[in-house]
Amino acid sequence: MFKKSPYTSFIPLLAIIVLVISVQSCKPRSLEGMIVMSQSQGDIDSPDYLSGNRWRHIPESRIVALNVNSPEEPLSVLTKDFQSACAPKISYDGNSMLFAAQQNKNDVWQIWEMDLHNLKTRQITSSDGNCIDPDYLPGDRMVFSKHEIINVATKEKGYTLYTSNLDGSNLARITYDPSTYFASTVLNDGRVVTIGRTLIPEVKDAKLMIMRPDGTKQQLFYQSEANHHLQGRVWEMDEGSIVFVEADANNEMDITSISYNRPLHSKVNMTSHIKGDFYAISPYQENKVLASYRSDKEGRFALYGFNTQSHELGTPIYKDGEYHVLEAVPVVKRDRPKKLPSEIDLNVKTALLVCQDINYSNKQSNDSTTLTNRANKLEILGMDETMATFETEEDGSFYIKVQADTPFRMQTLDGNDNVVKGPSSWLYLRPNERRGCIGCHENRELVPKNAQPLAVRKDPIPVPSPKEIDSLKRDLKM
Template structure:
């Protein structure tokens, strides 16, 4: 016989062990055959990211789950205690879900995470402004879009990319230019692809931009044709294709495929022969995707299977006569993206940029009767003033040390301070970032020549410069 106290202690320890084993088994149990999706009543306006001023929130939406083996059973509502919920993203182990939600009708949108096994939820962001479009990053972090009220009245409101830990700590701003960013997707190679749109000095069409999770090395990934606009975030397939929904000038919304290896020159319309509209897609089985699709003359979007290889629309997986079925995601374990190293050092207040030749351009003039004006100077433009003007080296190269996390544009000048080419799109460099370019408006598929620019044999030019003795006197376009 055990003494009473010893026996009770033994029972407590034994219960704790069995409880821990049970909890671990529950967490590791795969959630097979589950699809989570956003459900919304009434008319659904397509997300037109070309507008740039705001996201068309899906007010009153909810996130539901279905079991594909029992499609006739009632849907399991996962967000019944929220006024609105959307944008579900599944963790890499398939056990958790990020989503954006309003707890009450007049609340701002916040980011939440749910344990899909027990439906317990935790709030991640606690901002005074809307936080939307989350996705998981490696290293127990996430990236999302946060509404920012700018101090500069020229750029009223934009959505800036931020990242933070899954408990909401260690919040970090990712983008710093006067653009708005939506619908982030973390690719398997570790970078973040998002819809970005310049807002100032004039609005430009939205395109896909790609960058590292710390905001470094931001560049154009895909540029739309004229009169087209993006209506969904990007989806990555196992075969190296990037899929998304794009609307043409006739407002036909089709699935577009890009090659990851050559996104600027590999666009394919997969559904041009299919009448009706697509809303969103996500990976499913093999070469198939889950697609939110509305047949021609139908009132609501339903959930369909689409074969990317054969370009055939399969049977409806789920539909009802009262709700739109949107943003469907198959719950499955997937490969965790690479965790890219970061060169950002917040103790460093500057960054470095080198250019090989400012006179190298993607398209050279073909008309010999048009005089060729050769640039000899570079002007660095800030939001409302010139940050620097300097002469380049004889080979057209320059090397600058610029204030970090400060938006700027570049344009080239001749000896008389006349503009030769520019201004460029907005750029920014993170603290301690080092970047290089071939020239101005160069072919984005070219790699630099194997030469040493003359500029790097000298100390970098500080930007902004202490005093602009040779600055051109011009009014910047507002």
């Protein structure tokens, strides 16, 4: 009789084990707990802060993943199929990543999303202008910057902010002034902080601007000193500070901290004692950020940890003699920001603005009634012409109804039509938006005085005024 070999039953078991190992080895590994970072071999030392070239979109850049628990492992290149890729941002659940990329050389930059479990990518935007700097919004939406014309008359271009669903649908423009916007970040309170720079009538230094995701309630958040540059995205720390990298007039790049509760008056340079430059940062662990840093301008940026409490720079996490390490973010879950309601009604073509007293200014030390050159008129300036001029109420208040999504500036005049305070920063109001201000160039930390402005007892003044509309029609006929 044939005797059964003891190995006969082992062979099928061995085959099953080999098959399981093979399947597991082919299965994509989760990137949870790893660090995703953008890298570049090329020149990053001559960034264009107006076009974003070599600053917010970097030719021949790539996105890689680093396993910090096994640093001896080679980096995983996540964007092999792209000519250039940068600006990674991780979703709140840690499962996906937004990034900006060129698929082929000379392509327009578009926004893409990657599934961090199977590493599959899908294109979100299909624009004829560069799309960069994406970030996740609550409700399966995102905010990003898009390059397009911001002045129809001059054909001048800049980056405007848009939002859309994560499949690219429901695209909505949210900024309408002649400024260019980069490096947006969504704060925990649901608002968007972005680097804004006025382009018209002249180029001005960049500021941090803050607004709701629908573009309403835009206002100044932080202003650098003259000739300083805001290097990249801001980040919110658990203890309530906002951190970012800022370059001074000599292009020395340091980590700056400001308070969320008092951003205009709380600046701290945390790395002035450290020789060298910082390129970008992001929250990592308690009181620690990931920082791309180099000790001299001839070297490559490497990845370090930086303690935001002790202001100490740690040992290198990753160094590469061939590539710069640029923006690095950990693949971790984080709290979803608040989803803010919107007052926008696209069926309404106007918006309302009320001011308590045009003679109140942050620069004055006395009560406005003591001013020798008191204004009693307001001039509304459009892109190319005066939109309206009118007298304010006795208390200096005004109440106007403006065309929505139309940029304008304001200046105050005296009884002889002399300018008392020159043009303000550009403003725009979204459809159905209602806004109020204390005065002209007022202290932004003050609350309004407890008094009803006289202007609100009447109907709002239309802007453009009927007189200016008639004048414009006559000019068009000529």
